Amino acid sequence: MVRESGARTTGYAALAMTVVLWSSFALSSRAIGTSSLTDTDAALIRFLVPLVVLAPLVPRTVRALARERTTTLLLLLAGGLPHYLVMALGAGLTNAGLTGLLVPGTVPLFVTLLLVRRQRVPARGLLALGAIVAGILASATLVGTDGGATGIVLLVSAGGIWAFYTLGLQRTGLAPLEVVVTVCAISALGGLALALTGAVPAHLLTSPGEVRVGDVLGFVVLQGVGTGLLSTLCYVHAVRVLGSSVAAVGGALSPVLTALAAVPLFGETLGGGMVVALALVVAGVHVFNRTPPVPRTTRAAWPAARGPLPAPVALVHAAEARP
Template sequence: MTTFALAPRLALSRRTVVGTAALAGVIALWSAFALSTRALEATGLTTADAAILRFAVPVVLLAPWIPRTLRSLRGAGAGALALVLLAGIPHFLLFAWGAQLTSAGLTGLLVPGTVPLFVTLLLFLRHRTRVSPRRLLALTAIVVGVAASAILRGGSADLGGIAILLAAGLVWALYTLGLASARLDLVSVIVVISVTSTLAAVALALTGAMPSHLLDGTVPWSQIGTYALVQGVGTGLLSTACYVVAVQNLGGSLASSAGALSPVLTAVVAVPLLGEPITAGLAVALALIVSGVALFHLAPRR
C-alpha cells in the first residue's frame, strides 16, 4: 500500500526534476547565444564565419536525416516553408548586426521579448484575433519596456541597433507562424534551416559579399572549436532539445515564462565577462519586458 502510494509522488518529482534541469539548460544556452554573438569581434571570426559554424555543425550531426527531410518537404506549403527559412540566415544576420550595435543585455532581451508582441499583432491583422485583458496588459508592458530601452539607452547602445533587434524579433515571429502552418517535424525543421543557411553563408563568403577569416585559414582552431560548440551544438541542437523536454515535463506556459529569465542572466553575466554595466534603461526594460513575457504566457488564451 505504501509503495503504491509513493509511486505517483516519485514519478511527479522525477518529472519536475528533469523538466527543471532542462529549463535551466535552455536559459543558459539562450544566454550563451546572446553573449557569444555580442563577443564575436573579439574571437577573430566574422559574421559570415559565425553563420557557417552555427548552421554547418547541425548539418554534419543530422546528415542521416537529410534524405527524409527532403521527402517531407513535399507536404509543406511553399509560403509556410518560406517563413520557416527566415529563422536561418536572415534572422542570424539581423541578430548579429544588432548585437554589434547595442549590448549583450539588450540583444538577449529585445529579440525574444518582443516575439509575443509581434505574433499577437500579426494574428490580429490576419484573423482579428481577440486578446484577453491580461495579455493586453502584458503586451503593454513589453511595449513600454522597448520604449524605455530606446529612450534610456546608455553605454554602447545605438538606436539603430535597437531597431535592427526589433526587426529580428519580427522575423522570428513570422517564423513562428510559418512553423505552425508547415507540416514538418522538429528534426526536419532544424535540417532544412541549417542546410539552406549553410549554403547561403558559404556563398556570401566565397563571393566576397561578406568577409571571412574562416575560409582564409587565419582563425585559431581553439576559437573555431569553442564557437562551434557554443553556437552549433549548444544553440543549434541542445537548446531545442532541452526546450522540448522542459515543455513535456513542466508544460508550455511555465517553460515559456521561465525562459524569460534568460535576458536577466545575459545582462548579469555580461557585466564581468564583457564589461557592460546594467544601465538604468536596461534595468527598467528588463523589469517591464520580462514581466510582460511571463504574464503573457501565464494569462489565459482566447
C-alpha cells in the same frame, strides 16, 4: 510518486540548461565582434554543425519538403540566416543585455500583430504587450549604446523576423528535427553563397590563417551544439514534463541571466535604464504567456500540421529552441 518527482527534477534541470543555453547564444553573438570570426563565419558554424550531426535525416527531410507549401518554407527560412545576420549586426552595435532582452522579448508583440485578424487578445494580454513596448522605448532612451538607435532597431527587427519563423512553425507539417535540418541546410548554403561571391567577409574561407582555433571551437560548442541541438532537446523535455506554461515563464529568466553575465564577461553595466527595460519586457512576456490569445473563429488558423501546434503561452520560447 517517486518516479513523478524524479521526472519533474529532470524537467527543471532541462529548463535550467535551456535558459543557460539561450543566454550563451546572446552572449556569444555579442562576442563575435571581439573574436577572429566575422558574422558570416559564426553563422556558418552555427548552421553547419547541427546539419552534420543530423545528416542521416537529410533524405527523409527532402521527401517531407515535397509536401510543404512554398510560403510555409519561406517563413521557416526567415528564422535561419536572415534572423542570425540581423541579430548579429544588432548585437555588435549594442550590448549582450539588450540582445538577450529585445530579440525574444518582442516576438509576442509581432506575432500578435501578424495574427490580429485571427485572434483576440484579452485586456490583460494587451497590458502585457504595452509593457513590452514600454520596455523597448526604455531601452532606446535610457540605455546608452555605441550604435545608438540603429542597433536597437536591428534587434527589434530580428524579433520581428523570428515572429515570421514562429508562424512557420505553426503551419508546417515537418517534424521538429526536419525543421532543424531544413533551416540549417538552406541557411548554410546561403551563407556559403554570400561568402564565395564576396558579398560578405568570411575569414574561414578567404583567410583561415587569421582565425583562432579557440574561437572556432567556442562557437562550435556554444552555438553549433549548444544552441543548435541541446537547447532544442532540453526545451522539448521541459515542456513535456513541466508543461508549456512553466517552461515559458522559466524561459523569461533568460534575459535576466544574460544581462547579469554580461557584467563580468564584457564589462557592461546594469544601470537603472537597463533594469527598467528588463523589468518591463520580462514582466510583459511573463503576463502575456499566462494570457493566451483567443481565436476569433472556431476554424483552425492554419492547415493541420503533424502533431500539436505550439501553445500560445509558449509563443516566445517555443520557437526559441532555435533550429
